[in-house]
Amino acid sequence: MALLSKAVINTREDLDALVGTQEHYEFMQKLKGSMQRKQDVQVYPEGYNQPDYDGPKLEPIWDFVEDLSTIERFGFVKSDFDNVKSE
Numbered sequence: 724m725a726l727l728s729k730a731v732i733n734t735r736e737d738l739d740a741l742v743g744t745q746e747h748y749e750f751m752q753k754l755k756g757s758m759q760r761k762q763d764v765q766v767y768p769e770g771y772n773q774p775d776y777d778g779p780k781l782e783p784i785w786d787f788v789e790d791l792s793t794i795e796r797f798g799f800v801k802s803d804f805d806n807v808k809s810e
Contacts, residue, residue, distance in 0.1 A: 735798040755804045757793040761785050 729746055732738050741747040763783040770776050791801055 738797060751804075751807050754794050754797065754799065755807050758789060758791060758801065758804065759787045760790045762788045 730737065730741060732741070732746075732750055738747060738750055741750070762785070764786045765781055765784040767781060768776075768778055771778070771781070794801070794804070
């Protein structure tokens with residue numbers, strides 16, 4: 724039976740141990756992708772979504788915002804990903 728499990732990567736040390744492997748490449752891709760997230764930037768009036776709100780229904784306005792918290796957890800800064808190609 725083939726072993727299909729991949730290494731567990733919880734720390735920068737775990738990731739550094741995989742340098743040069745497909746797993747390292749894939750994890751770096753995921754980290755790069757984590758640098759932006761979608762956020763609702765709609766401005767909602769006070770009391771919106773409360774049971775007694777009787778104003779108009781507003782649709783969310785989605786925008787991408789930078790979020791470096793995940794890469795920082797692994798000890799990276801944004802410029803570390805300048806040479807990581809996006810898929």
